[in-house]
Amino acid sequence: MSSLALIAATLVCAAAVATAIYRSSDRGTESVGVHGSAKPDQPVGSVDENIRQLEARLTREPNDPAGWRMLGWSYFETGDLIGSAGAYRRAAQIEPENAENWSSLGEALQTASTDVSAEAAAAFERALKLDRTDPRARYFTAVQKDLQGHHDAAIVDWIALLRDTPPDAPWEADLRRTIMQVAEKHHIDVSGQMPPMPQGEAVTAGIPGPTPEQLAAASSIPPEQQSEMVKGMVDRLANRLRQNPKDADGWMRLMRSRMVLGEVEAAREAHKSGLAAFEQDSAVRAKLDRAARELGIPPD
DSSP, X not given: OOHHHHHHHHHHHHHHTOOOEEEEGGGTEEEEXXXXXXXOSSOOHHHHHHHHHHHXXXXXXXXXXXXXXXXXXXXXXXXXXXXXHHHXXXXXXXXXXXXXXXXXXXXXXXXXXXXOOHHHHHHHHHHHHHOTTOHHHHHHHHHHHHHTTOHHHHHHHHHHHHHHSOTTOTTHHHHHHHHHHHHHHTTOOOTTTSOOOOOSSOGGGGSOOOOHHHHHHHHTSOHHHHHHHHHHHHHHXXXXXXXXXXXXXXHHHHHHHHHHTTOHHHXXXXXXXXXXXXXXXXXXXXXXXXXXXXXXXXXX
């Protein structure tokens, strides 16, 4: 498999497992995971073209739940939350026993709403009946409690999720920030309740790898389209990080992608930008430095 296809599949995987997507500027709380909810300012022609191709394929092969999930993610990434919900809803109809379909549907619906979405709540409930460990459904169920004013209960649920979160999972840092921000805003004492930050582990191991399904999907794209797709996805990741730089895992994904592409200087710049974004957070800066060493990014 080509390096380009591997990067594309890895970026898709990173977005697919995102759980911490909770934006609320009017409440003074913001925690954004790898799955951005804002449409990029820059054109995303290659992504749009891939969406059109996927839409055409699903017209011919309408019973492909993996294809509908991919389309749901693609719509989400371009800011079309209603389209994303529709695609995930179709995946859930075809494959109703897959918890990911339901939690992804709920995520799209809730992200599109400023209040608690009843359909999203039902989707999260369905997901948790199928898989009580589903992190996305657990996260957003707590988000809905917070939206209803049950801040203590939401924090209890988020801390429980954090305790069950694998070390350096892609949503861990955002989940921690959400807990701390909500606790601070509502004067809730969480001292002694938060599990400690993992120490001494390979930080880049926390960046998820692609599933066989995602590898196959990326490999099926012709090499020239892979190149366009990857460039668009990496550029969009870089653009999103410029807009929302408080995403340590995003900086590590960008560093890794640049190195795989052979763009050493760009990888070094991503490392420097990530350090600047966390100037006051020595723990995150140390994590970014470890990632840079593991990826072989040469020091200045």
